[in-house]
Amino acid sequence: GNIIKDVMTKGELGIVEKGSDVNDLQTEADRSAQKCILGSLSKQFPDVTIIGEEGPHNHEEEIPSEWLVTDLDDSVLASTCPSELQTIQPQDIVVWVDPLDGTSEYTQGLLDHVTVLIGLAVKGKAIGGVIHQPYYNYKIEKDTQGRTVWGLVGLGVGGFTPFKPPSNKFIITTTRSHSDPTVVKALEALKPDEIIRVGGAGHKVLMLLEGKAHAYVFASKGCKRWDTCAPEGILRSLEGKLTDIHGKEYDYSKDVAYPNAQGVFGTSKYVNHEELIAKIPQELKDRFPY
Ligand SMILES: Nc1ncnc2c1ncn2[C@@H]1O[C@H](COP(=O)(O)O)[C@@H](OP(=O)(O)O)[C@H]1O
Ligand SMILES: [Mg+2]
Ligand SMILES: [Mg+2]
Ligand SMILES: [Mg+2]
Structure with a gap:
């Protein structure tokens, strides 16, 4: 999230059109956030398959050390792992990474549409994930830290309060x-x-x-x-x-x-x-x- 914000603050987005579709963009923020996430996860979990939107991870490439995340979230680790997940092996897991979802909106300044997505699939099923929203509430709270929403089937969710949609309209x-x-x-x-x-x-x-x-x-x-x-x-x-x-x-x-x-x-x-x-x-x- 901070990498995405730094790129926007510096103002050099480095926009590249991917493929033939003029509406499929990649920016410096997509590239850098992907390096941070894939570099950090592959170091901590070398036997897990990690697939990122912006291509395969280059293990040879130097990544700025401040981008490598090595700590784990204590509050989540304090929870009990659902019993059906306690025996899964690294080979059963695929992590799907979208380093910046909502790139079009990011380039157009619709910043609260932007999220960072890290999805957890076990034996082919999506069973958990993280949605980080770096600019959550940024119009009201100038220096927003964003928010990190997470969920795991069998454990529950965190980082936000679920609400019911209105019953009088669709x-x-x-x-x-x-x-x-x-x-x-x-x-x-x-x-x-x-x-x-x-x-x-x-x-x-x-x-x-x-x-x-x-x-x-x-x-x-x-x-x-x-x-x-x-x-x-x-x-x-x-x-x-x-x-x-x-x-x-x-x-x-x-x-x-x-x-x-x-x-x-x-x-x-x-x-x-x-x-x-x-x-x-x-x-x-x-x-x-x-
Ligand atoms: N026709 C298309 N070509 C490329 N990407 C598309 C697409 N339609 C949807 N997507 C991707 O799907 C995500 C959600 O799309 P939307 O915001 O239009 O609902 C975006 O992810 P990214 O921003 O991570 O690329 C977007 O680029
Ligand atoms: Mg994209
Ligand atoms: Mg996306
Ligand atoms: Mg993306």
């Missing part, structure tokens, strides 16, 4: 910078009272967790496993769900193809996930074959 959150006609069609089919268009998969799942929206709907193949692993893990820690638009969970094993090619559909536990998915016309679902 609110959907979706992309603000990666929309297309299919994305819009899926939203129309669900007849929401309100649509909140914000950046970042992490930010949108925070809206579900805090009761600001009922569903996160993105009928597009644009998101990738690092966008959804941490958010799904935390949602599941509170009995919510994140699936594709057919209602099927994604596999987070190390050899899967990265794109979430069947879209994203997230709900908190207060919403009937299957009932909502059933409202999307089959013709639209057929645009996302397996």
Whole structure:
């Protein structure tokens, strides 16, 4: 989070367009935060597979020593590890890292849309994660330290207070910078009272967790496993769900193809996930074959 803030303060974002899509950007903050996270995690957990959005980690490369995190969070370690996780091996674990989620919004100064995502998958299932929001509340609290939200299935969540969404209206959150006609069609089919268009998969799942929206709907193949692993893990820690638009969970094993090619559909536990998915016309679902 501090690395991301330092890059913004210095003002030299070093924007690079990835691939052919002009809407797929990478900045110096994405690159540096990824080096910090992958460098720190691979040092502490050498036998765990770690996959980051900005490419493989270069073990030879010098990383500034102040970027290497070596301490662990005592308050989390004081909790008892759920019994079903006590026997897992490093080989069962894949950590999916999105060093900066909401890059478009970051470059446009919509800073509270930005999150850092570290997702924990065990035997292919997203079961936990961390969403760090470096600019949480920054418009009110000038020197915000941000916040760190976490969750683990069987243990619970921390870093925020969960809320129930309103019962008198139906609110959907979706992309603000990666929309297309299919994305819009899926939203129309669900007849929401309100649509909140914000950046970042992490930010949108925070809206579900805090009761600001009922569903996160993105009928597009644009998101990738690092966008959804941490958010799904935390949602599941509170009995919510994140699936594709057919209602099927994604596999987070190390050899899967990265794109979430069947879209994203997230709900908190207060919403009937299957009932909502059933409202999307089959013709639209057929645009996302397996
Ligand atoms: N068509 C597309 N091409 C590339 N990335 C896409 C995309 N659609 C969504 N994404 C990625 O999915 C994440 C959430 O998107 P959105 O904010 O539009 O809801 C963003 O992650 P990053 O900012 O980490 O790249 C975004 O770049
Ligand atoms: Mg990106
Ligand atoms: Mg992302
Ligand atoms: Mg990213």
